[in-house]
Amino acid sequence: xxxxxxxxxxxxxxxxxxxxxxxxxxxxxxxxxxxxxxxxxxxxxxxxxxxxxxxxxxxxxxxxxxxxxxxxxxxxxxxxxxxxxxxxxxxxxxxxxxxxxxxxxxxxxxxxxxxxxxxxxxxxxxxxxxxxxxxxxxxxxxxxxxxxxxxxxxxxxxxxxxxxxxxxxxxxxxxxxxxxxxxxxxxxxxxxxxxxxxxxxxxxxxxxxxxxxxxxxxxxxxxxxxxxxxxxxxxxxxxxxxxxxxxxxxxxxxxxxxxxxxxxxxxxxxxxxxxxxxxxxxxxxxxxxxxxxxxxxxxxxxxxxxxxxxxxxxxxxxxxxxxxxxxxxxxxxxxxxxxxxxxxxxxxxxxxxxxxxxxxxxxxxxxxxxxxxxxxxxxxxxxxxxxxxxxxxxxxxxxxxxxxxxxxxxxxxxxxxxx
Amino acid sequence: xxxxxxxxxxxxxxxxxxxxxxxxxxxxxxxxxxxxxxxxxxxxxxxxxxxxxxxxxxxxxxxxxxxxxxxxxxxxxxxxxxxxxxxxxxxxxxxxxxxxxxxxxxxxxxxxxxxxxxxxxxxxxxxxxxxxxxxxxxxxxxxxxxxxxxxxxxxxxxxxxxxxxxxxxxxxxxxxxxxxxxxxxxxxxxxxxxxxxxxxxxxxxxxxxxxxxxxxxxxxxxxxxxxxxxxxxxxxxxxxxxxxxxxxxxxxxxxxxxxxxxxxxxxxxxxxxxxxxxxxxxxxxxxxxxxxxxxxxxxxxxxxxxxxxxxxxxxxxxxxxxxxxxxxxxxxxxxxxxxxxxxxxxxxxxxxxxxxxxxxxxxxxxxxxxxxxxxxxxxxxxxxxxxxxxxxxxxxxxxxxxxxxxxxxxxxxxxxxxx
Numbered sequence: 046x047x048x049x050x051x052x053x054x055x056x057x058x059x060x061x062x063x064x065x066x067x068x069x070x071x072x073x074x075x076x077x078x079x080x081x082x083x084x085x086x087x088x089x090x091x092x093x094x095x096x097x098x099x100x101x102x103x104x105x106x107x108x109x110x111x112x113x114x115x116x117x118x119x120x121x122x123x124x125x126x127x128x129x130x131x132x133x134x135x136x137x138x139x140x141x142x143x144x145x146x147x148x149x150x151x152x153x154x155x156x157x158x159x160x161x162x163x164x165x166x167x168x169x170x171x172x173x174x175x176x177x178x179x180x181x182x183x184x185x186x187x188x189x190x191x192x193x194x195x196x197x198x199x200x201x202x203x204x205x206x207x208x209x210x211x212x213x214x215x216x217x218x219x220x221x222x223x224x225x226x227x228x229x230x231x232x233x234x235x236x237x238x239x240x241x242x243x244x245x246x247x248x249x250x251x252x253x254x255x256x257x258x259x260x261x262x263x264x265x266x267x268x269x270x271x272x273x274x275x276x277x278x279x280x281x282x283x284x285x286x287x288x289x290x291x292x293x294x295x296x297x298x299x300x301x302x303x304x305x306x307x308x309x310x311x312x313x314x315x316x317x318x319x320x321x322x323x324x325x326x327x328x329x330x331x332x333x334x335x336x337x338x339x340x341x342x343x344x345x346x347x348x349x350x351x352x353x354x355x356x357x358x359x360x361x362x363x364x365x366x367x368x369x370x371x372x373x374x375x376x377x378x379x380x381x382x383x384x385x386x387x388x389x390x391x392x393x394x395x396x397x398x399x400x401x402x403x404x405x406x407x408x409x410x411x412x413x414x415x416x417x418x419x420x421x422x423x424x425x426x427x428x429x430x431x432x433x434x435x436x437x438x439x440x441x442x443x444x445x446x447x448x449x450x451x452x453x454x455x456x457x458x459x460x461x462x463x464x
Numbered sequence: 465x466x467x468x469x470x471x472x473x474x475x476x477x478x479x480x481x482x483x484x485x486x487x488x489x490x491x492x493x494x495x496x497x498x499x500x501x502x503x504x505x506x507x508x509x510x511x512x513x514x515x516x517x518x519x520x521x522x523x524x525x526x527x528x529x530x531x532x533x534x535x536x537x538x539x540x541x542x543x544x545x546x547x548x549x550x551x552x553x554x555x556x557x558x559x560x561x562x563x564x565x566x567x568x569x570x571x572x573x574x575x576x577x578x579x580x581x582x583x584x585x586x587x588x589x590x591x592x593x594x595x596x597x598x599x600x601x602x603x604x605x606x607x608x609x610x611x612x613x614x615x616x617x618x619x620x621x622x623x624x625x626x627x628x629x630x631x632x633x634x635x636x637x638x639x640x641x642x643x644x645x646x647x648x649x650x651x652x653x654x655x656x657x658x659x660x661x662x663x664x665x666x667x668x669x670x671x672x673x674x675x676x677x678x679x680x681x682x683x684x685x686x687x688x689x690x691x692x693x694x695x696x697x698x699x700x701x702x703x704x705x706x707x708x709x710x711x712x713x714x715x716x717x718x719x720x721x722x723x724x725x726x727x728x729x730x731x732x733x734x735x736x737x738x739x740x741x742x743x744x745x746x747x748x749x750x751x752x753x754x755x756x757x758x759x760x761x762x763x764x765x766x767x768x769x770x771x772x773x774x775x776x777x778x779x780x781x782x783x784x785x786x787x788x789x790x791x792x793x794x795x796x797x798x799x800x801x802x803x804x805x806x807x808x809x810x811x812x813x814x815x816x817x818x819x820x821x822x823x824x825x826x827x828x829x830x831x832x833x834x835x836x837x838x839x840x841x842x843x844x845x846x847x848x849x850x851x852x853x854x855x856x857x858x859x860x861x862x863x864x865x866x867x868x869x870x871x872x873x874x875x876x877x878x879x880x881x882x883x
Contacts, residue, residue, distance in 0.1 A: 059640050061633075089643040117633050119640035126644060206862055213863055214480075214536050214765035221478050221538035224508040225545060230761060248863065318740055320758075338760035339739075342649060346633035349769055352862065432862035443625055443771065443851035444632055444667065 048080065049151025051370075052094060053102075054087035056157030056164075056186075057125055060200030061117040061348040062359035063186050066156055068113035069363025070184070071102055075110075080371055085148060088454065089122035091155070091164065095137060095464045097144050097457045104453045112448035114360060115438035117348035120450050126464075128164045131171060138171040140462050145179060147458040152180045152370050156363075158187035158198075162378055163402035169376040182366045183378035183398050186359075188345045190241035193404040194396045195380035199362050200345070202355030202431035205245030207347040208234050208289070209432055211340065212249035216256040216287050219336075223285035228333040229276060233303075233320035234340055236291040240264050240408045242344070245428055246289030247420040257283040258419070261323070263293030264408050265417040267302060273330050275418050280333060290319045349445055353434025358391070365393045389430030467499065468570025470789075471513060472521075473506035475576030475583075475605075476544055479619030480536040480767040481778035482605050485575055487532035488782030489603070490521055494529075499790055504567060507873065508541035510574070510583065514556060514883045516563050516876045523872045531867035533779060534857035536767035539869050545883075546579045550586055557590040559881050564598060566877040571599045571789050575782070577606035577617075581797055582821035588795040601785045602797035602817050605778075607764045609660035612823040613815045614799035618781050619764070621774030621850035624664030626766040627653050627708070628851055630759065631668035635675040635706050638755075642704035647752040648695060649706050652722075652739035653759055656712040659683050659827045661763070664847055665708030666839040676702040677838070680742070682712030683827050684836040686721060692749050694837050699752060707746075709738045768864055772853025777810070784812045808849030 053070055055063055067086070074084045086100040087093030093100070100121055102110070113120055128137055145153065153172075155165040162183040172179035185192050190201035212232060219230045236242040240262030250256035257279035261267065279286035294302050303319040320337040327335050358381055365379035376398045384390035412424035420428070438445040472489055474482055486505070493503045505519040506512030512519070519540055521529070532539055547556055564572065572591075574584040581602040591598035604611050609620035631651060638649045655661040659681030669675035676698035680686065698705035713721050722738040739756040746754050777800055784798035795817045803809035831843035839847070857864040 055640075059637055089641075092644065116636070118636035122640050122643060124641065124644040209863055210768050211762050211766075213866070214767060215761045217535070217537035217866060218478055218761045218765040221474075221541050222508075222543065224541060225511065225543040227761075232762075251861065251863070254866070254868065318737070321737055321740075336760050337758065338762050339756065339758045340762070341755050341757035342634045342637045342646075343630045343651075343757050343759070343762075346637040347630075348633060349629050429861060434862065435856070435859055437854070437856070440854055442670065442848060443853065444628055444670070447632065447636060447673070449673065 047149060048082035050082040050149050051084045051152035051154060052087065052145060052150045053084055053154040054090045054094060054156065055119040055121055055123040056090050056155060056161040057123060058188065058345065059119040059123050060186060060188050060345050061203045061351050062200055062356050063156060064113040064116045064120045065356050065359035066184050066186060066199060066363035067120060068110060069360035070154060070366055071110050073364045073367040077367065077371060081152065081367070082149065085150065085455065086121040088452065090124035090126065091128070092124045092126055092464055094141050094144050095462055097459050099148060099455045100452045101455050105450050109448050109450055114356065115348060116447040117346045121452065127160045128167065131167055138168065139175065141168060142172060142175050142177050143459060146177060148455065151178065154182050154184060154366050156184040156186050158189065159192055159401070159403055159405060162398050166376060166398035166402050169398065180370045180375050181398070182369055183401065184362050184366050185378055185380070188242065189236060189239050191239040191405045193401060193406045196383040196391070197381055197431055199355060199359035201241060202352035203347065204235070204242055204344050205428060206352040206432035207344045207350050208242055208245045209248035210350055212246045212287060212289060213254065213256070216249055219285045219287065226334060227336045228280050228285050229288065229327050229335040231288040231290060231320045231324045231335065231337040232340065233290050233292055233318070233338070235344060236263060237293040238263055238405055238407065240291050243289050243291040244408060244412065244420050244424055245432065248425070248428055248432060257286045259286060259288045260418055260420065261288065261290040261294045262408060262413060263291045263295065265413065267294050267296050269326065273327065275416065276327060277331055288323060290323050292319055294319055348438055351436050352432045353436040354431055356436045361393055369395065386426050386430065389433065466568060467501035469501040469568050470503045470571035470573060471506065471564060471569045472503055472573040473509045473513060473575065474538040474540055474542040475509050475574060475580040476542060477607065477764065478538040478542050479605060479607050479764050480622045480770050481619055481775050482575060483532040483535045483539045484775050484778035485603050485605060485618060485782035486539060487529060488779035489573060489785055490529050492783045492786040496786065496790060500571065500786070501568065504569065504874065505540040507871065509543035509545065510547070511543050511545055511883055512541070513560055513563050514881055516878050518567060518874045519871045520874050524869050528867050528869055533775065534767060535866040536765045540871065547583050547586065550590060557587065558594065560587060561591060561594050561596050562878060565596060567874065570597065573601050573603060573785050575603040575605050577608065578611055578820070578822055578824060581817050585795060585817035585821045588817065599789045599794050600817070601788055602820065603781050603785050604797055604799070607661065608655060608658050610658040610824045612820060612825045615802040615810070616800055616850055618774060618778035620660060621771035622766065623654070623661055623763050624847060625771040625851035626763045626769050627661055627664045628667035629769055631665045631706060631708060632673065632675070635668055638704045638706065645753060646755045647699050647704050648746050648754040650709060650739045650743045650754060650756040651759065652709050652711055652737065654763060655682060655710040657682055657824055657826070659710050662708050662710040663827060663831065663839050663843055664851065667844070667847055667851060676705050678705060678707045679837055679839065680707065680709040680713045681827060681832060682710045682714065684832065686713050686715050688745065692746070694835065695746060696750055707742060709742050711738055713738055767857055770855050771851045772855040773850055775855045780812055788814065805845050805849065808852065
């Protein structure tokens, strides 16, 4: 009997450790070459499957696959492409199954966030309906940390560490010059809906580092006077204040601060940038000298400062995906189960895809302080272990020696399909 | 005979390695406690001397002084305060001398950029004029790398490494998603006058990493159509383009792009941010989806990714300052002399302060490509060794364990002085 091949795709916004999941998956598949055939990867995610653009990962060397563990972003390409419902676009699902049939693919591994888990679930359903046996496993990945059930998401710990480290460092800078220069520093971080990443900024302060911080969560409606009072109180007490603003913060009209209608020098609508909006508000109302930073992609690509915990968990969920498939599980996603906070202990669990799909996990109210500007002790206990440990990539000539794969495509067997 | 004490001050914008210079200076002074008395540090730089706010560094433990080597920003506080000319404000210079007299200070160490070297030079002149023997040594420090004569400046190598690492990482992110998402990524970096930091972004690409980059230097007047054509060509060839824009880039009217008159959502003048201006220009003219980042203080505070070469040089110029003083040199600054590019070899030299003061070293024309958007091979050979080597700080609970000093002030002996 010919072994069934596998298909792996990276989906949605990439992270600094999604390739560590790919590494765990491919290395584990190679260990079980008696049970699983070739692992194909979608060029640019699920679009690669629809267009029958399949990367033959068996042509990548063991060394290059091992290097995925320390290489950020999506080595096979990713995409933001959400398959519609089965009713709305059955053709796309059928195309997937046809491509899988043509290449003897019996395993579908989808590495992404909530939308992707939903897609993986739908693909498992259509496989059944079309009488094509297909094992579908989701692999959790999102910097936003907003998947339900799993204690945390692979990708989050590293962006959290980046934000906490960056804010600690910037706070040292501001503290050392605030007597005569910048008094308020604003850093904008990702998190369109959930404030997990912004919350991580609060870790910059600890018992040995008394840093005045104000956090703006998307879960908390922006209250300008209250915010300005909090900043002012910090400047008066400490001489300076650091602000972490989530890109998803909205004003009382429900508008994103970042898109509240500014015009740039050319008269064009100014898109993006909650940080400059907050900074100007401070300047106009409090008169303090400010600086602002927008980390943008730097935060989610920052493999150089990845959390060791996160790298290990990302690898583990990739490895578990293969192990689940070989154990006969289907339509599930590996989860991370927390056994203890300190010392931190975790293990891999499993959840049905139907229970994960399209549920967003926001910061619970008990993780946000009463004034809405800080995290609670419970939140700190949750976040702390996720940023622990360093896992440096190798360097060459002063820079991380990230791998670029060969990405050889297999010959197409089917007619073109328009995506 | 009582030993003469020393005064050390940090000046201007801080860096991730200015404390390494302080570490080199204080540790070396402690080794020569038979020749040099207490090292006092100015609280918040030269203002600390004027206000007689002197930190007694002898009260800091050896361990805490050693920790300065891996702690970013100004541990004693810094300031942007330029003493006027001797004619315009002789009282301030006389006050400095009076404070030095009162505390038996015979050595003045000033750790800063061009303005600070000028001040150190003037202080040495006034000391002579007032018949107060004072040894004045400048210690080079600037992320801008714009001091003359010295091959490079302590502080620059680390910001260069941060920019190169960040751009390499972000380019991997953009490359992996450009087929369906962001096609142009813009990162703004420091450098109001000189393009050294922007140039470092070009190191993200090398023989193993073919990354399409466009660099906007302050030395090159911004030419919008030419720039847009360069970006468009990269997107058409590679599928994406990365842009590094210096905050100091000016348009044809001589205005900073960052201050070209935009208004924010509140109708206020939008200050800062060349990156969003560039990004919008791309969106409006080429229609490509973009993202932008402004690294701001993150880049100059990023001790976590400091260049080992830079840390060693920063330490060495601090150490040399004491050695020069003890050898009887005066009104000089240690320099870094390059002996060879590859393998890189350097040694410490010396220059008279009068030859350093108020001279800015721009990128030479032969370091910028003919089209104005790239660096030349000569520039790469110059920059490459400066970012080499990693020098990680120790971590505690997932974060760099940076030191906060006690900063005990000595008792004042003089009347108040208004600064």
